[in-house]
Amino acid sequence: MAAPAATNPPAVPAGATTPSANNGTATGANAAVEGELQQLRDLLEAQQAEIAALKERLNGTATPNSAVGSPTTSGAQSGNATVLPSGNGTANLTVPTQQSAEARSGEAEGKLSFRIGGADFAPGGFVDFSNYWRSTNVGSGFGTSFNTIPFNNTSAGGLTEDHVTAVNSRLSLKVTSHVAGGDVLGYVETDFNGNQPTNLLINRNGATLRLRLFLADYRRGSWEILGGQDWTMLTPDRVGIAALPADLFTTLDIDANNGVGLVSARQAQVRLVYHPTEYWAMGVSVENPDQYTGTALTFPSAFNPATGTTYTNQVDQGTGTSSPAYFPDIIAKITRDQLVRGNDWHFEVAGLLTSDKLYTPAAVAGVGATQAKTGGGIAANIDLALTHKFHVIANSFWSDGGGRYIYALGPNFVVAQDPASLNFVPSLVHAGSGLAGFEYQATRKFQWFAYYGGAYFGRDFSIDPATGKPVGYGYTGSANSENRAIQEISTGFTHSFWKSENYGALQLINQISWVTRAPWYVAPATATTPGAPKNANAAVVYVDLRYVIP
Numbered sequence: 324m325a326a327p328a329a330t331n332p333p334a335v336p337a338g339a340t341t342p343s344a345n346n347g348t349a350t351g352a353n354a355a356v357e358g359e360l361q362q363l364r365d366l367l368e369a370q371q372a373e374i375a376a377l378k379e380r381l382n383g384t385a386t387p388n389s390a391v392g393s394p395t396t397s398g399a400q401s402g403n404a405t406v407l408p409s410g411n412g413t414a415n416l417t418v419p420t421q422q423s424a425e426a427r428s429g430e431a432e433g434k435l436s437f438r439i440g441g442a443d444f445a446p447g448g449f450v451d452f453s454n455y456w457r458s459t460n461v462g463s464g465f466g467t468s469f470n471t472i473p474f475n476n477t478s479a480g481g482l483t484e485d486h487v488t489a490v491n492s493r494l495s496l497k498v499t500s501h502v503a504g505g506d507v508l509g510y511v512e513t514d515f516n517g518n519q520p521t522n523l524l525i526n527r528n529g530a531t532l533r534l535r536l537f538l539a540d541y542r543r544g545s546w547e548i549l550g551g552q553d554w555t556m557l558t559p560d561r562v563g564i565a566a567l568p569a570d571l572f573t574t575l576d577i578d579a580n581n582g583v584g585l586v587s588a589r590q591a592q593v594r595l596v597y598h599p600t601e602y603w604a605m606g607v608s609v610e611n612p613d614q615y616t617g618t619a620l621t622f623p624s625a626f627n628p629a630t631g632t633t634y635t636n637q638v639d640q641g642t643g644t645s646s647p648a649y650f651p652d653i654i655a656k657i658t659r660d661q662l663v664r665g666n667d668w669h670f671e672v673a674g675l676l677t678s679d680k681l682y683t684p685a686a687v688a689g690v691g692a693t694q695a696k697t698g699g700g701i702a703a704n705i706d707l708a709l710t711h712k713f714h715v716i717a718n719s720f721w722s723d724g725g726g727r728y729i730y731a732l733g734p735n736f737v738v739a740q741d742p743a744s745l746n747f748v749p750s751l752v753h754a755g756s757g758l759a760g761f762e763y764q765a766t767r768k769f770q771w772f773a774y775y776g777g778a779y780f781g782r783d784f785s786i787d788p789a790t791g792k793p794v795g796y797g798y799t800g801s802a803n804s805e806n807r808a809i810q811e812i813s814t815g816f817t818h819s820f821w822k823s824e825n826y827g828a829l830q831l832i833n834q835i836s837w838v839t840r841a842p843w844y845v846a847p848a849t850a851t852t853p854g855a856p857k858n859a860n861a862a863v864v865y866v867d868l869r870y871v872i873p
Contacts, residue, residue, distance in 0.1 A: 435873055442500040448512075450870045451491040453577070458862040460484045465491055465516055466579030469809050470619070470732045472840050472859040480859070490515045490530045491579060491867070497567075505543030510567060512536040516579050535589060540566045547596040555588040556608040556654045557673055557728055559704040559718050564596050564604040564658055572706060572716060575762060575772045576813055577834045577865040583811035584758030584776025586702060586720045586728050604658045612648040614679050615639045615727040616734045619804040620796040623740040623787045625687050626747055634747070637681055638738070641731070649680040649695055666708035675700040675725050679736050679749040688745040696736065698724025698751040712764040716774075717757075724751035726780060732809055733780035737795040742788045752796060753781035773814035780806060782843055797843035803855060809840045815865070827873040836863040 436445040455465065459473050460482040473479035491514060498509040517533025538551030549566055556564065559572040574582045581587065594608035616638045627633050639646040656673040680695040700722025707715050726733040736749040760774030782797025797805050815834035822828040839860045848854030 441502075442498050445497045445499075446495070446872065447497065448494040448872045449492065450872070451489055451493075451867055452487075452869075453489070453491055453865065453867040454485070454487050455866075456483065456485045456864045458483055459859075461861060464519065464579075467836075467838065467861075467863055469580065469583050469730070469811065469838055470806055470840065471804065472838055472861045474803070474855045474859045476853065476855055486524075488528075488530075490519075491577070493535075495536075502541075503543070505541055508538075508540040508542075508566065510536060510538050510540075512568070536568070538566065545598045547598065549594045549596070550592070552589060552591050553594075555590055555592065555610055555728070556594055556606060556656050557675060557702060557720075558587045559585075559702075559706070559716075560658060560669065560671060561706050562660055562667060562669055563598075564594075564606045564656055572704075572718070574758075574760075574774055574813075575770070575817065576774070576815065576836070577832050577867050578813075578836070578863070580730055582758060582774055582776045582813055582836075583730075583732070583778055583809050583838065584718065584756045584774075585730060586718065586756060587730065588728055602660045604656075606656050608654045608656075610652045610654060612650070612652045612677060613639050613727060614646050614648055614735065615641075615731065616736065616738070617641050617731065619802065619806070620734055620737050621794045621801065622738050623747070623794050624789045625740060625745070625787075626738050632686070634682075634684070647680070649678040652677045663708075666711055667706075668708065669704075669706040671702075671704050673702040673704075675702075675722060675728070677724050677735070679724065679751070681738065681747040681749050683746040687747075692744070692746050694746050694748045696724070696749045696751055698722065698735075700725035700728070714762040715759075716761070717759040719755075719757045721753075721755040723753055726752055726754035729754060729756045729778045732778050733806065734796060737783050739785040739795065740788055742786070745788065750783050750785070750795070752783045755779050768819045770817045771814075772816070773812075775810075775812045777808060777810040779808050782807070799844055801842075801844045803842040803845050805843050807841050807843045809838070811836055811838045813837075822871075823873065825873060828871040830869045830871065832865070832867040832869060834863070834865040837861075838863060 435447075436443060438444070453465065457467070459475065460479040461468055461472060461484065462479065463471065465486075465488055475481065493512065493514045495510065495512040498507075500507045512535040513532055514535055515530035515532055517531045519531055520529060523530065534552065536551075536553055538549055538553045540547065540549040542548075547566075553566065554568065554571055554573070560570060561572050562570050565571050573587060574585060576582050588610075590611040592608050592610040594606055596604055596606035598604050614637065618640050622635065627635050636643070637647060653676040654673060656671060658669065658671040661668045661670070676697070676699045678695060678697045680693060683692050683694070685691045700720060702718070702720040704718040705716070709715060720729065722728070724735050726735050733754050734752050736751045739748045739750045740746070741748055756776070756778040758774055758776035760772065762770065762772045764770045780796070782795075784793045784795030784798035784801075786792070787794045793800070797807065813834055813836035815832065818831045820829040820831065837860070839858050841858045845855050845857060846852070
């Protein structure tokens with residue numbers, strides 16, 4: 324057999340190392356491949372370290388300086404985070420980035436989220452098993468009616484109330500997508516704490532499903548527009564001008580009426596928000612108005628006669644669904660978020676423009692006429708993360724005609740009658756409120772909170788031309804339901820037994836409150852009638868076992 328032909332070795336490029344057949348040294352090409360592999364190993368290790376840091380931040384174990392990013396103020400931009408419904412028992416305790424929104428909600432996107440076409444759907448909510456006890460029989464259901472706390476010398480004041488219920492359970496659905504170069508967010512939230520049937524507690528306990536929020540939000544670049552039913556823009560924010568409830572401050576109280584002193588409402592609106600920088604937000608909102616007076620006042624006899632035609636259909640006494648309105652409420656807000664040692668300090672100011680209008684028929688004044696009054700209010704709020712575990716909050720509000728925004732604890736206005744023209748005239752009631760407190764994430768599983776809040780309603784009365792007696796709100800001899808001041812101090816905790824991205828979370832939530840209300844006038848004792856106490860007081864205790872839907 325012929326021997327194989329000899330071959331010449333390949334040429335070695337200048338500067339290259341000639342391989343040795345004896346020691347097995349890698350060729351130049353192999354060395355280059357080995358270098359690339361080492362670079363890939365280093366990159367993989369860096370990515371694993373970054374993922375570990377993000378997991379620590381989501382679990383609430385990151386140090387204050389480990390937070391990164393800048394505050395986000397767009398509801399649409401936070402669309403990648405699962406957001407628990409409002410009143411979720413968790414607080415914004417880290418820098419309000421997209422990641423921290425997930426931490427506040429308690430869960431990142433889990434197995435329940437799904438995609439249809441170009442949209443992501445994320446169901447949410449929680450199931451509540453709640454017990455609430457009050458030292459007096461307020462009789463207002465799961466939410467405490469702070470303005471009707473009974474006096475202890477009445478039958479309601481002499482009885483306690485204790486109920487077990489699931490009405491605070493909540494369902495939500497969030498839909499996010501990217502459309503026309505912008506981010507779209509849709510959100511709907513419901514619970515079972517609405518208009519309840521009269522036989523609710525007899526046997527079936529058939530609580531009614533009700534609408535809480537239903538909105539669509541679109542953000543493109545620096546501009547954002549929202550339409551639907553959302554929390555009013557007067558509601559204090561935790562970060563920016565928030566579209567979703569997780570970034571609002573509505574207290575961590577489990578009480579469905581939150582706390583005394585909070586300024587808030589859920590109502591239909593259209594709002595436009597401009598984000599000039601990552602830290603500033605400016606918005607204006609046009610919202611549904613309401614000519615609210617409530618029942619705790621006295622009308623002129625011509626406005627609400629004992630017999631004959633009544634004109635109270637011009638106002639909402641707490642049961643009206645179709646009372647007239649002059650023009651929508653207009654709310655403007657400016658917010659600033661500042662990172663201080665890696666924690667967010669949130670500042671905001673807001674203004675309210677509102678109006679009320681009354682009609683006097685010819686049957687009363689000889690000639691039909693209308694009278695209108697325009698009022699307003701101003702709010703200033705802060706939410707400061709002193710550390711990534713400890714927040715301090717302070718809210719304030721003062722208004723001329725904005726009483727209904729203080730959780731409808733007092734009237735927007737009273738009805739006066741001009742003694743010369745006999746025209747009905749709206750007279751705006753001065754009203755103000757404040758709330759301050761702290762929220763402390765003591766451990767990964769245990770959070771403690773405490774607040775003090777108060778509300779004040781000014782006296783506003785006139786003389787009825789027909790009877791010569793005072794009418795309005797807060798005059799000497801008025802009903803003891805016409806409140807001057809209402810105050811509440813509350814504290815509580817949220818303890819998470821366990822939490823899983825795939826299976827949700829199990830929490831125990833507790834709240835203890837002391838509420839006191841002071842009317843403008845309390846009738847003194849007589850020879851036959853004992854006098855009522857100066858104030859009405861109530862202790863309130865909530866214990867809630869909650870399963871959070873993943």
